[in-house]
Amino acid sequence: MKKIMIINGPNLNFLGKREPEIYGSDTLSDIIAYTKEKTAALGAEIVAFQSNCEGEIIDALYRAYDEGFDGVVINAGAYSHYSIAIRDAISSIKLPCVEVHLSNIHAREEFRHNSVISAVCKGMICGFGKEVYPLGVRVLCENR
Ligand code: DQA
Numbered sequence: 001m002k003k004i005m006i007i008n009g010p011n012l013n014f015l016g017k018r019e020p021e022i023y024g025s026d027t028l029s030d031i032i033a034y035t036k037e038k039t040a041a042l043g044a045e046i047v048a049f050q051s052n053c054e055g056e057i058i059d060a061l062y063r064a065y066d067e068g069f070d071g072v073v074i075n076a077g078a079y080s081h082y083s084i085a086i087r088d089a090i091s092s093i094k095l096p097c098v099e100v101h102l103s104n105i106h107a108r109e110e111f112r113h114n115s116v117i118s119a120v121c122k123g124m125i126c127g128f129g130k131e132v133y134p135l136g137v138r139v140l141c142e143n144r
Helices: 028-038 054-066 077-081 084-093 129-142
Strands: 003-008 045-050 071-075 097-101 123-126
Touching: 003 028, 003 054, 003 129, 028 045, 028 129, 054 071, 054 084, 071 129, 097 129, 123 129
Parallel strands: 003 045, 003 071, 071 097, 097 123
Antiparallel strands: none
16 A cells, blocks of 8 residues: 655645635645545555645655655645755655645746756646645556
């Protein structure tokens, strides 16, 4: 059975209330429940974690390594655009990571167009709303 960690970064705790025209009306727990339901047939164990703090996200990445997870789906929120520390943690652990974003970051403000973590992730999925999470889990479970 694959063990997948889903990490969500800053402000994603406020989904449901936060700019619903951009991020939709589901809360983060709705999205995690949806992801588990949608990927149930894959038989993966899914552990979800959210933090607004950069260091806690880094600690979660090392926990994923220490605890033998098979991969990570990460929405690092705004940290995606500038956290070299999160990028370094992803390259250090060498676990397959899939970067996800609810919104299409390329269709938004210019400062969101670049992600400093994309190059060290297996791939990036953005713009499909909550669907990006089950897609990320699927990629990690089905591809090597
Ligand atoms: C986001 C996109 C980021 O630019 C933004 O800072 C977020 C959410 C997304 O899921 O679309 O917090 O990662």
